Amino acid sequence: LRLKLERVDFNFADLPTKDRYKLLVGAIVPRPIAWVSTLNENASVNLAPFSAFNYMGDDPGVIAFSPHPSKHTFQNVEREGEFVVNLVTHALSEAMNVTAIDFPAGVSELEHIGVTTAPSIQIRTPRVNESPVNLECRVHTIVPIGNTRVVVAQVLHYHIKDEFLNREKMYVNTLELDLIGRFGGTSQYVTMRESFSVPRVTYQQWLERSGEGKT
Numbered sequence: 001l002r003l004k005l006e007r008v009d010f011n012f013a014d015l016p017t018k019d020r021y022k023l024l025v026g027a028i029v030p031r032p033i034a035w036v037s038t039l040n041e042n043a044s045v046n047l048a049p050f051s052a053f054n055y056m057g058d059d060p061g062v063i064a065f066s067p068h069p070s071k072h073t074f075q076n077v078e079r080e081g082e083f084v085v086n087l088v089t090h091a092l093s094e095a096m097n098v099t100a101i102d103f104p105a106g107v108s109e110l111e112h113i114g115v116t117t118a119p120s121i122q123i124r125t126p127r128v129n130e131s132p133v134n135l136e137c138r139v140h141t142i143v144p145i146g147n148t149r150v151v152v153a154q155v156l157h158y159h160i161k162d163e164f165l166n167r168e169k170m171y172v173n174t175l176e177l178d179l180i181g182r183f184g185g186t187s188q189y190v191t192m193r194e195s196f197s198v199p200r201v202t203y204q205q206w207l208e209r210s211g212e213g214k215t
Ligand SMILES: Cc1cc2nc3c(=O)[nH]c(=O)nc-3n(C[C@H](O)[C@H](O)[C@H](O)COP(=O)(O)O)c2cc1C
Pocket: 033, 046, 047, 048, 049, 050, 051, 052, 053, 066, 067, 068, 070, 071, 072, 073, 074, 096, 097, 099, 100, 101, 102, 103, 182
C-alpha cells in the first residue's frame, strides 16, 4: 500500500522554460504591474506592462523589473538608461492590455489606446497622465541571468495625484488608487479593494502576550 503523496516537487533544471513560468507565476501572486514607458530610437514613446516587478528599497528608492531581452522595452532601457513606471488602475486595464500587443519597433502604442503623456521632471521619458502614480527611474544595473534580465533602477522622482495622498502624514490612500495585480500567468487579474490589518508586534509585546518572559 502506497502512502498518498502530499507534495510534488521539481528540479527546475529538468523543466522546460514554459513550465517553470507556469509554476512560478501561478504561485507568486498578486504581482503588481509596471506599465513602463520608454523612448524608442526615433524618440516616440513605447509603453508595455511587466508583472515581474517590485519595490526593492528606500535608501535610495529602488525598484526592479524584468523585461525579456527580446522586448523593445529592454532595448530602450539599455540604450537610454531611463524609464518611467506608471501604475495601472482597474479603469486602465483594457488600455494596458492593448500595450502588450507585439507592435513593430518604433510604433507608439499610445496612439492606439487614447492615453496621454506628460513630461517628466528629471528624465527625458514622458509619463502616463492617466496613471495615478508615476516613478521616474534611472537604470542602476542590469543583471543578466541566462535569458533573464533584471533591471535594477533608482527612483529619481515620484508623482501622485494629490487626491490619493495625505500630504501631512505622507500616507498613500492605497485602496482608493484601485490598482490591479496579475493573478497567475493567463488573463487573470485581481483588484485590491479589500485589505486587512495585522499590526506589527515588538519582541517585548510578543513575550507578554505569549506568557514567556514571566518569572
Ligand atoms: C499583465 C502583463 C504582464 C507582463 N509581464 C511581463 C514581464 O514581466 N516580462 C516580459 O518580458 N513580458 C511581460 N509581459 C509581456 C509584454 O508586456 C509584451 O510582450 C509587450 O508587447 C512588450 O512590449 P515591448 O516589446 O514594446 O517592450 C506582460 C504582459 C502583460 C499583459
